[in-house]
Amino acid sequence: MVLFDFDTRKWSDLLAGIPVGFPNWSHDWQYVYFVRNSGNAAVFRIRISDRKLEQVADLESFTPTGYWGDWLGLDPDDSPLMLRDAGQQDVYSLDWKAAK
Numbered sequence: 001m002v003l004f005d006f007d008t009r010k011w012s013d014l015l016a017g018i019p020v021g022f023p024n025w026s027h028d029w030q031y032v033y034f035v036r037n038s039g040n041a042a043v044f045r046i047r048i049s050d051r052k053l054e055q056v057a058d059l060e061s062f063t064p065t066g067y068w069g070d071w072l073g074l075d076p077d078d079s080p081l082m083l084r085d086a087g088q089q090d091v092y093s094l095d096w097k098a099a100k
Contacts, residue, residue, distance in 0.1 A: 001013075001014045001015045001018075001020050001023060001032070001034075002014055003048070014032065014046060014048075014051070015034075015046060015053075018036065019036060019037070019038050020034045020035075020036065021034060021035040021036070021037060021070065021072065022034060022035050022070070022071060022072035022073075024072060024073060024074050026045070026074065026078045027074070027076065027077075027078055029048075030047060030048060030049065031045040031046060031047055031048065031078070032045065032046050032048065033045045033056065033072065033074060033078070033080065034046075034072065035059070035070060035072045035082075037059075037070070040058070040060065041058075041059035041060060041062070042055050042056070042057060042058050042059050042060075043055070043056045043057040043059065043072060043080045043082075044056060056080060057080055059082075062082070062084060063084060063085040064082060064083060064084065064085065065083045065084065065085035066083045070082065070083065071083050
């Protein structure tokens with residue numbers, strides 16, 4: 001993954017050599033969140049200002065699902081959202097009412 005700096009008009013490596021899936025900017029534009037499936041599967045984020053890499057969630061016992069295998073999104077407070085394969089035995093219902 002590379003990053004373009006509009007001030008210097010140059011590209012720089014953000015994550016050299018690390019496989020990245022489903023990158024998402026945080027709502028404050030300070031981080032990029034992504035999934036890494038090779039090695040220890042996890043959700044990570046990298047702070048743009050100093051390139052500090054942090055693990056956000058461990059996916060070792062997580063079984064993803066989706067049309068392309070897995071997916072990552074962020075909710076309004078930047079918590080990771082993913083699709084989990086719960087199997088045929090676990091069926092859940094959610095009643096939700098929007099605040100007015």
